[in-house]
Amino acid sequence: MDIAHSRRMTGHSEEEATSQSVKEGREKRVSFPPDEQMVSDFVERRAELQEADSLTLTDIILAYKQSCEKHQVKPNPKALDQLKQITCVTDRARCFDLSGERLDYCSCESLEEILKSVQFDFISLQGAELEENGASSLLDMFLYYESATHLDVSSNSGMGFSGWLSLSHLLRQSGCLWRLDACNMPMVDYAAQALSKALLTSRLTVLHLENTCLSGKPLFTLVGALKRNVALQELYLSENNLNAYQDSMQLGDLLKYNSTLKTLDLGNNTMSDSGLEEICDALSFQKTGLRTLILSNNHITHLGMSHLQKVLPRLKTLETLNLGKNNLENRGIHTLKESLMINRSLLQLGLASTGITCEGAVTLAEILAESPQIQRLDVRQNQVLAGGLMALSLALKINRSVIRLDLDQHLKEEKEDFLVETQKTLLSRISDLCTANATAAKGMALRPASLDLADCAETTYPLPTQTAD
Template sequence: MLQEETAGERLDQSSCEALEVVLKSLCFDFINLQAARLEENGASSLLDMILYYESTAHLDLSDCRGVGASGWRALAHLVKQSVCLTRLDVCNVSMVNYPSQSLSKALQTSRHLAILHLDNTQLSGTPLFSLVGALKSNRALQELVLSNNQLNSYQDAMQLGDLLRFNSTLQTLELSNNLLADTGLEDLCEGLRWQRMGLKVLLLRNNHFSASGTLHLAKALPTLKTLEVLDLGDNCLENEGVQTLKEPLMMNRSLLHLGLAHCHVTCEGGVALAEFLAESRQIRHLDLRGNEVRTGGLMALALALRINRSVDTLDLDTTPKQEECVESNDSPQHHTLPDPIHQSANQSPNLYTESGKPPYRR
């Protein structure tokens, strides 16, 4: 694998033009310009050369804030015309106004770009409207990352719902660390219900969802035929939300990986998830790290794993939460209840801890 690293370097026009001898001689798997101090004319010249020589399959322009209008114009031309470029990362830069407009216009007719990462690019509002408008007709893009963009539960969520409704080629959508909330989840789920093919991975960590929001997801889950990965971690779903999702999860026949880390789930929710595991024939991975599932819930999960034949990874905290009991006032000894996960390890070889290794067997 050939890689070109210019991260953090100052690249004016003369420096970029000097790179031509390299670009015309070699084809790179990855050109990393992250945090490069690009000047507008230099950026324009460099991107034009990358297009002319079809120099790379993966280009990273994250943290490049000096690209300027002509640089963005050249990037749009690269996205539209290149047959080699399949992945573009443009993170931690502002895409307000011209940058979002030029890139969106290029995406309307782009036929080869398959992966686009736009993490922390101030996309909320008009920029997202432009992007979604282009992607409704795009048939090449398969992975889109829009995390950390302060996407809201109003116009932004409606746009994302439209994207899911009209785009059937997108396979991975990353929306973590936004502000979609329960009303935004409703719009997303309305779009999801139109998905008959395409979307396989949906990542929604830390979006201020509550148990109320799971009502919308419960309506969509049984209809989804291709979704394989759903991450709802770092949302306050609590036991009520897990109970709401239990039956729809049982009805779904495509989901392989479910993330519920740090969702304020206790033993009650653990028991509900154990009932789901006992019924599921396809789920492979369940993440329950950072919850308060104690002995009762762990016992239920251990029993479910004796029945389940599909799970190969169950992520739990490395030190499970345990209760203590007191024998009597006359004998104030504290006995830690046995860890049911360890007790059932010999019967449940599918069970794994946070590290991905089998639990300690006595």
């Protein structure tokens, strides 16, 4: 057993190592020098290689191939192709993408020769069919070598107890990992407990847990830790069947006691109007914190807008609110009218596919005419005809803040043919007015929008770069 592998094993407590040995079905007896000596040996060895300029890409590829031969696996073509594109081994490479590659235990072990020499900004193991021993080994390597700042382990439901234990330890100890994606796999009890324990002290700022069956006890466990977490800024919980009862109460508690979260994505769940009431009650406790709230596709109706109506005037930090794909209708927009006029923090409002017609568009035009700060409004996939477009166009002649108004670009059927052509003219005019506002805003200290509403309306998220808050 080499020094590096021995060092990785010391990361687990005696209790964790015992549990891992039981899971693997064999006893481990390891003898190694003190941690300080091993760390010193490794750092000095790597520094010497770099100073002598002897750590070349050719050396790394050769070492990887030899490691594959030792572990009796074929070198991964995808890994080799990416290694050949690296231009500098002393800086972090952009990406190491192993998504969709089947990584058994030996394949994982063979990757150490790469990880000990190259660090990455992003490592993707999505759908890599990781089993328990392989996942545990690989995640231990990531910790020891500080391999990634962004890690994606999504769609690996076979990680098992040891894999989640190693992931928990990575999250607790890593000094560089700021984002974790762990989507599309059930959050069973031991996984929820391991993740929650890690979140008590981790430095993560972004966590994606979409489609992980979080409803119920797993969410309760997670929220218990997040109420004490002071690092996490973005939490994505879409497609988790979160309900209007216990789940909404737990999320309400989270918002009451956590003032660090800036983005909360609850899209594509079943919160409904009663769940929205819990969320709104909790929002009144947010003095500093939440900037983006995504509630799209949550079975919310116009009746739920009465809860938002009460809290919106008091919100001082919320900048993006996405209510798309909920059946709000014109009645819901009318309910929100006064509170949206009073609110002075909201920069982006998502109302795509909410059952709005020209009547609702007129109400929105009245809101825009009074708003000095809204920068973007999304009303796509609604039945807004020439009358509604005319009202929005007139509002933009007064409004100076809106730089983007999202509307369907295909012309819709009208009772009179000439109104179809009018739609085309008005869409062009609205676009020109938004462009004029955007041009005028250049050089001014407008607050940046916190999240693109086009992304909020979808269920997938592009890879962002980390930005300073």
